[in-house]
Amino acid sequence: MQTVAQDPVASSFHARHAILATDTTRFLQPTPSNRVPFTKLFATLGPSTNTYETIRSVIEAGATAIRMNFSHGTHESHTELYNTVRKVSADLKKEVAVMVDLQGPKLRCNRFPGGSIHLHTNATIDLVASNEMGNDTTITTPFEPMITHCQVGEPVLLDDGYIRLVISEKKSDRLVCKVIQGGELKDKKGINLPMTDLGPMPALSEKDRADVEFALSNFDTDYFALSFVRNPEDVMELKALIAQHGKKAQIFAKIEKPESIRRLDDIIAVSDGILYARGDLAVEIGIAKVPFLQKHVTQRCQHFGVPICICTQMLESMTKNLAPTRAEASDVCNAVFDGADAVMLSGECASGSHPTEAVRMMIELLNETEIQLALSFPAASSLAPHILKQRDEYDGHDFQQGSFEKASYKNIWKVCASAVSLVEQNKAKLIACVPSNSFELRSLSSLQPQIPVIAISTDKSLVRTTRVCRSAFGIFVDKEPSEADLKTILVNEWPVLFKEEDTKSKPFVFIDFRSCTATTMYLP
Ligand SMILES: Nc1ncnc2c1ncn2[C@@H]1O[C@H](COP(=O)(O)OP(=O)(O)O)[C@@H](O)[C@H]1O
Ligand SMILES: C=C(OP(=O)(O)O)C(=O)O
Structure with a gap:
């Protein structure tokens, strides 16, 4: 057995040497199937996981916390999901944390007849502020100020940046956009305007306030996730709203804006948890900055004693496939290695074809990484x-x-x-x-x-x-x-x-x- 220096700074440098120094046969041992991982797992519920059987199956497979994304669904559909989660949890005698993820000041498009439209590269499409559904020639969004604040030449990124438009003309009631990178745009996908100054935005929209009130009155909500947090005051505003209702629900702040990176320590210091929301963050600050920043944010959270969950696309390919890519497997391993408290499955569980298999895969990856980590650092906590x-x-x-x-x-x-x-x-x-x-x-x-x-x-x-x-x-x-x-x-x-x-x-x-x-x- 190797000896590992009890260096308090458990940097990846030391870790790398600890791994290199060991007997390599341990890497070939089978991963025990009955081990319970120390890293926790959020599963997002949606159309693929909205029955007693599917919810039971993801919880039995190892999900420890449930995320309900209030950007989608209705109060009725969330109530159904919530009641089913608590019923499954009681039947399995397994406590599960429930998180209500608030939309926050996030721009989203409305629905489309049939659930989606196809945007062809080089075609034009109109952006209109309205509560109506969109159609093949028009994307609608309820957010009125977009039309006044956006300028010709600015980019419009849809669905975490997979679809890209540029504004070619501004009319009194609409923005005419050229499609730079096309694709299928599904109902209620996000809209990011990285070059547009939208002016001051409230931390909690009217919809968020109504959602908080609904969740506090009808559910025993453990956590709220607050989207697009920019400063600690945003978190304090939600804290005050929860306190007004005499409730103790805790708050996970979502790190997904450049402003939240500037005020990172101040935000962590007032939050009960952090979601590292890589989808929007990548659109807002550039995808290349996201992996290293993840290590930094994770360390800051550890130092404050605030749990951090790494989110988005962790096993994205399992939305369709039965096995993840090797790169996705490495992503999970790195999150554990860096010290994440939890990892999240989003579309894989909410709308994917294999939600339970995605949870099982995640559990296997967590277990194997933790076992190797414990062998590399036999000390109880070198951190x-x-x-x-x-x-x-x-x-x-x-x-x-x-x-x-x-x-x-x-x-x-x-x-x-x-x-x-x-x-x-x-x-x-x-x-x-x-x-x-x-x-x-x-x-x-x-x-x-x-x-x-x-x-x-x-x-x-x-x-x-x-x-x-x-x-x-x-x-x-x-x-x-x-x-x-x-x-x-x-x-x-x-x-x-x-x-x-x-x-x-x-x-x-x-x-x-x-x-x-x-x-x-x-x-x-
Ligand atoms: N409660 C829900 N009701 C209906 N559809 C949902 C719900 N939650 C998630 N979805 C679907 O699953 C997809 C993936 O979930 P998630 O990653 O949480 O969404 P998003 O990236 O849109 O914030 C969503 O884009 C949506 O199509
Ligand atoms: C988790 C995220 O937030 P949402 O799914 O609400 O867009 C993200 O952007 O990565």
């Missing part, structure tokens, strides 16, 4: 000291994670680091805690110990937070556990969580967040 050092540097930040005093969140970070050191000293098999809020849990999980973090809670929403955080697993209980209860719960639930029996005589580390202490204990 912890580095992350803590970085956190010390955030003293000046307007860090708003719940109602904490700065002193208390620093203590939480310290006890999490002590727990990880104890794991290493005592070869502990898991870290258990009874968190009183999601910040405590996220602080621990963001250190990415390579053993499970088990959160035991009487609060279902806290248990569901584990469904989006790397290494975290949740156990729901009726009453706050005593120390004796704790051991019984762990011994009983372990086989359920990890499909393995052997828990006897194992050391584990328990964190008491109230007293900010970490102790090594033994399972009976």
